[in-house]
Amino acid sequence: MSIARLKEFARLVRSGPGNEPDRLALLREHERIVQARIADLDACLGIIHDKVVTYEKHLRDGTxxxxxxxxPSR
Known part of the structure; x- marks a missing residue:
């Protein structure tokens, strides 16, 4: 969560009861952002893993x- 969002969340908490829907909205937004980052990283990991498997196979096969x-440049 960004510093600005953390400050906003803390401000809401400090102001007391009655703003729980606003806090929940901030948490949901943060959750969505983190899930998107995880999905991006998972996609990257899949590509890296495929390359690792390919290199392992070629090293094992001597190719x-x-x-x-x-x-080569022309």
Whole structure:
């Protein structure tokens, strides 16, 4: 949660009862943002894992030389 949002949440808590729906809204927003970040990281992890598996296979099979080497410049 951003510092600004944390301050807003703390202000709401300090102001006492009656603003629980506002606090819940902030928490829901934060939850949504964190879930989106986790989904992005999970997608990245999937790509990295696929590359690891590919490299492991090529190293095991002795076919790793030049694996995904850039094409020579012309």
């Amino acid at each position: 790793a030389a030049g694996l995904w080497s850039p094409a």
